[in-house]
Amino acid sequence: MIAIVDYKAGNLTSVKKAFDRIGAEVVVTDEPEVVVKADKIVLPGVGHFAATCALSSAGLREAIADATQRGAPYLGICVGMQWMLESSEEAPSVKGLGVWSGACEHFPTEVKAPHVGWNQLEISGSSRLLQGIETQSFVYFTHSYRVPLIADTVAATEYGGRFSAAVERDHLFGVQFHPEKSGEVGLKLLENFCRF
Numbered sequence: 001m002i003a004i005v006d007y008k009a010g011n012l013t014s015v016k017k018a019f020d021r022i023g024a025e026v027v028v029t030d031e032p033e034v035v036v037k038a039d040k041i042v043l044p045g046v047g048h049f050a051a052t053c054a055l056s057s058a059g060l061r062e063a064i065a066d067a068t069q070r071g072a073p074y075l076g077i078c079v080g081m082q083w084m085l086e087s088s089e090e091a092p093s094v095k096g097l098g099v100w101s102g103a104c105e106h107f108p109t110e111v112k113a114p115h116v117g118w119n120q121l122e123i124s125g126s127s128r129l130l131q132g133i134e135t136q137s138f139v140y141f142t143h144s145y146r147v148p149l150i151a152d153t154v155a156a157t158e159y160g161g162r163f164s165a166a167v168e169r170d171h172l173f174g175v176q177f178h179p180e181k182s183g184e185v186g187l188k189l190l191e192n193f194c195r196f
Helices: 012-021 032-037 049-057 060-069 183-195
Strands: 002-005 026-029 040-043 074-077 103-106 115-120 138-143 153-158 162-169 172-175
Touching (some): 002 032, 012 026, 026 032, 032 060, 040 060, 049 060
Parallel strands (some): 002 026, 040 074
Antiparallel strands (some): 115 138, 153 162, 162 172
């Protein structure tokens, strides 16, 4: 069972429909006791980084941390990926999960923010999440803050400089783009996640 975490900020309907389309067993939940026992966890995200404060107040932060520590695969989408870092310039006082060090950055002033539209993936090295997806495939982005390139970046894209489009370490995965809005490429990514 895949738990899609409801913290009142994610694009839950579209994400659930995408998983339904590939025949995955999913449940949308805001209950920590469901999340901590889930086989896999998806944290979608749309909006402000400060919305992740709700994860702590609802007991979901601890549930996600406990589940991932026992090895449950985790997929963070957009803000759900950004939350995997220590913090974000968007809400400096709000702590992320801290899987990766560093902070999310705002786009430089020479480009328009938010960044909205289709960009190509520059896939580097081997990635279980991106298996079967060709480099230079187009995926859909909508965001004003970004994860810089880090050691665990498995795909980058270019907009006001290169940044992480996907990160991966062991059973922990994050994508800045929206697989639920990225057509067949996005569905392939979700199928890969379901197979872990």
